[in-house]
Amino acid sequence: MGESGNAFYAQSGGVTAVINATACGLLETARQNGDRIGKVYAGRNGIIGALSEDLIDTSQESDADIAALRHTPSGAFGSCRYKLKGLEESKAQYARLIEVFKAHNIRYFFYNGGGDSADTCHKVSQLSGRMGFPIQAIHIPKTVDNDLPITDTCPGFGSVAKYIAISTREASYDVRSMARTSTKVFVVEVMGRHAGWIAAAGGLAADNHNDIPVVILFPEIQFNEDAFLSRVKANVEKYEYCTVVVSEGAKWPDGKFLAEQGTRDAFGHAQLGGAAPVVANMIKDALGYKYHWAVADYLQRSARHIASRTDVDQAYALGKAAVEMALAGENAIMPTIVRKSDSPYTWEIGKAALEDVANVEKKMPKSFISKDGFGITDDCRRYLSPLISGEDYPPYENGMPVYVTLKNQVVKKKLKDEFKI
Amino acid sequence: MGESGNAFYAQSGGVTAVINATACGLLETARQNGDRIGKVYAGRNGIIGALSEDLIDTSQESDADIAALRHTPSGAFGSCRYKLKGLEESKAQYARLIEVFKAHNIRYFFYNGGGDSADTCHKVSQLSGRMGFPIQAIHIPKTVDNDLPITDTCPGFGSVAKYIAISTREASYDVRSMARTSTKVFVVEVMGRHAGWIAAAGGLAADNHNDIPVVILFPEIQFNEDAFLSRVKANVEKYEYCTVVVSEGAKWPDGKFLAEQGTRDAFGHAQLGGAAPVVANMIKDALGYKYHWAVADYLQRSARHIASRTDVDQAYALGKAAVEMALAGENAIMPTIVRKSDSPYTWEIGKAALEDVANVEKKMPKSFISKDGFGITDDCRRYLSPLISGEDYPPYENGMPVYVTLKNQVVKKKLKDEFKI
Numbered sequence: 056m057g058e059s060g061n062a063f064y065a066q067s068g069g070v071t072a073v074i075n076a077t078a079c080g081l082l083e084t085a086r087q088n089g090d091r092i093g094k095v096y097a098g099r100n101g102i103i104g105a106l107s108e109d110l111i112d113t114s115q116e117s118d119a120d121i122a123a124l125r126h127t128p129s130g131a132f133g134s135c136r137y138k139l140k141g142l143e144e145s146k147a148q149y150a151r152l153i154e155v156f157k158a159h160n161i162r163y164f165f166y167n168g169g170g171d172s173a174d175t176c177h178k179v180s181q182l183s184g185r186m187g188f189p190i191q192a193i194h195i196p197k198t199v200d201n202d203l204p205i206t207d208t209c210p211g212f213g214s215v216a217k218y219i220a221i222s223t224r225e226a227s228y229d230v231r232s233m234a235r236t237s238t239k240v241f242v243v244e245v246m247g248r249h250a251g252w253i254a255a256a257g258g259l260a261a262d263n264h265n266d267i268p269v270v271i272l273f274p275e276i277q278f279n280e281d282a283f284l285s286r287v288k289a290n291v292e293k294y295e296y297c298t299v300v301v302s303e304g305a306k307w308p309d310g311k312f313l314a315e316q317g318t319r320d321a322f323g324h325a326q327l328g329g330a331a332p333v334v335a336n337m338i339k340d341a342l343g344y345k346y347h348w349a350v351a352d353y354l355q356r357s358a359r360h361i362a363s364r365t366d367v368d369q370a371y372a373l374g375k376a377a378v379e380m381a382l383a384g385e386n387a388i389m390p391t392i393v394r395k396s397d398s399p400y401t402w403e404i405g406k407a408a409l410e411d412v413a414n415v416e417k418k419m420p421k422s423f424i425s426k427d428g429f430g431i432t433d434d435c436r437r438y439l440s441p442l443i444s445g446e447d448y449p450p451y452e453n454g455m456p457v458y459v460t461l462k463n464q465v466v467k468k469k470l471k472d473e474f475k476i
Numbered sequence: 477m478g479e480s481g482n483a484f485y486a487q488s489g490g491v492t493a494v495i496n497a498t499a500c501g502l503l504e505t506a507r508q509n510g511d512r513i514g515k516v517y518a519g520r521n522g523i524i525g526a527l528s529e530d531l532i533d534t535s536q537e538s539d540a541d542i543a544a545l546r547h548t549p550s551g552a553f554g555s556c557r558y559k560l561k562g563l564e565e566s567k568a569q570y571a572r573l574i575e576v577f578k579a580h581n582i583r584y585f586f587y588n589g590g591g592d593s594a595d596t597c598h599k600v601s602q603l604s605g606r607m608g609f610p611i612q613a614i615h616i617p618k619t620v621d622n623d624l625p626i627t628d629t630c631p632g633f634g635s636v637a638k639y640i641a642i643s644t645r646e647a648s649y650d651v652r653s654m655a656r657t658s659t660k661v662f663v664v665e666v667m668g669r670h671a672g673w674i675a676a677a678g679g680l681a682a683d684n685h686n687d688i689p690v691v692i693l694f695p696e697i698q699f700n701e702d703a704f705l706s707r708v709k710a711n712v713e714k715y716e717y718c719t720v721v722v723s724e725g726a727k728w729p730d731g732k733f734l735a736e737q738g739t740r741d742a743f744g745h746a747q748l749g750g751a752a753p754v755v756a757n758m759i760k761d762a763l764g765y766k767y768h769w770a771v772a773d774y775l776q777r778s779a780r781h782i783a784s785r786t787d788v789d790q791a792y793a794l795g796k797a798a799v800e801m802a803l804a805g806e807n808a809i810m811p812t813i814v815r816k817s818d819s820p821y822t823w824e825i826g827k828a829a830l831e832d833v834a835n836v837e838k839k840m841p842k843s844f845i846s847k848d849g850f851g852i853t854d855d856c857r858r859y860l861s862p863l864i865s866g867e868d869y870p871p872y873e874n875g876m877p878v879y880v881t882l883k884n885q886v887v888k889k890k891l892k893d894e895f896k897i
Contacts, residue, residue, distance in 0.1 A: 066653070070654065103656070129650045135657040137657055220876060222779070225493075225778035233555055233557075235524070235556060237556070265879070349773035350771045353646075353647040353651065354646070354664070356650065361781050443874075446872055448869070453865060455683070456645070
């Protein structure tokens, strides 16, 4: 392998408030090792950029713009939802990847994403052995869903958790003020179709100094309408108000999402809405309470303005570690966060073999959900609290955060063939 | 009038991220003038606290807790949605107010709210002349709707505007990353049933350094489905994505809210949802684009974590000015914000007669909406930009903002009669 082989970096899946901090750590570390890594080419829109030879020359970006990635949400090079199939099934795609990598002397493959991307990265790592092409593939974790195994947490999650914890506290203060003569129940819907990690963060709104009645509806817990309504009623009777955090993945006992409750528009089209309006209306119908509801959607995962400093630091550190591991000769691995202690929270970088990561989903432990199914336990709080710790404000100009948009200059194509995705 | 008469302060209508900053300014200034103002009694839940003699003794709160109000969202004493009728219609209520004020030696009445509260305050100011009771009534502006006349802006609005501008920018960066293979349109619904002030703030997401295609649906502009869909399509074709900011008050030409588009649940109940899902689905049906939508609801008006420093400063200054004006002998007035220049933004405190404020709604000038009806003009930008300027972060502990909950100790009742609201 040439000492100055080039590198490929791409962002995959849903973007986050801090995936660009990982890009920043990776690109800055690669620049510091310019004697051993040549150029870093970013794939425009993830692996699609590699397949279609749509490469971005990151060396054209100024140091200042690369540094600004640390505080810029979203995916600076574009992301994708696209999963490579197995080597046998999709030989043409892998052959194409090799063609592109060869043409541009790419010897390092960094893929930044969640479970599906870990799988893609794992397959690329196998190119080396199976197809006789020397490439080191390193996956860098990223997902607000927090569902990758082995690593203590996934960059992106801590910032969403912080946003939801803060927003739930703020909105609860608001409802509390209004409850006597107006809104008594506030429902906020959060992301997490398969696991309740983000919903759990709503539980942090309450603590020893903030006696807030928060009821959480987790995807892990079969929805029990009677128990839920009783709980809301008890809270309103005791506190005058109640806050409900509902996961988009909350389900009825028959496995249907709450959000799919058969709502139809005037033309008979299937439901438009999310779980929050369904839950809010259920409360109104059964208990008569005035409600307000919110659906945070992309606002939660792009909220760089209130990112967790721990999350930003870890995102950056993992990008840096990926380059260092590549230079140390590693292949088919993922750098991880290893928790050393809860309080004070200390962590270090570790690594996991991609074969242990790909297609394994980390569920929330049962011990994190309270017995009644509507809240979080102290164990959960001990786990979550450090992840939202610290603030890392972006710079502002005229009241608005200054985020960078890169030039994203395309690398001249070397291959004649177009490749259809 | 006794030099050391007591004061009554109450919060009314929808609360905001900065109404407590006004309370802070008022209470700190009253404490500094303890020789001329006795105790400040806060009404629990606005004017209802006065009618029901449910008074909070703010002198029981520590200086530190009062100072912390400056960075605490919501209404610390509880708010209400309750409007007094005219003096003739509701003589019993006004007689009751006088009874309560006399019993507690209250000579200053400070009411902190929007248009309805200005009206209530105006009526209370008339007690002095018409019912022979010496009281000075001063209204302090507060409303995220920004619809009070005379004052340049209303505390609460600048912070919501900042939140919506930032969130729209952040979510736009997110969608831009995903557009090639996933979500192409993001719709966010914002408050403002009668006026598009808050929706207009979404336009600040784009600027000279951020070429973001934002389409705004204002309540002031009749919704034109064809023109709207064409605009969204043109944006997606040019930028790969489009962001839509829809006011909850956006209306069809027949005057119906977009949110009321006849949606029914499985049981035939009227629609659950807001305007955002309606608009998102309309785009999906007509153009086939994958969408995401958010409804910010209370998150926007309680988001103290990203309050505008200008807004916080003005909220505090108006609370302070209210006390100073009272001590100067004023009655039936409202302190206002007077804009001296746009850039640099300079302002000072002025005052308006309540008879000019009550029941007058400030509309957004036509010159603030672009000719096509989907955007903001430079005039609008010049108006809005200073109002979101500056950050004013609350203190944090363990990753969460430290907001204060007051002791709110009740004042012993002096009247024998209960009063039914």
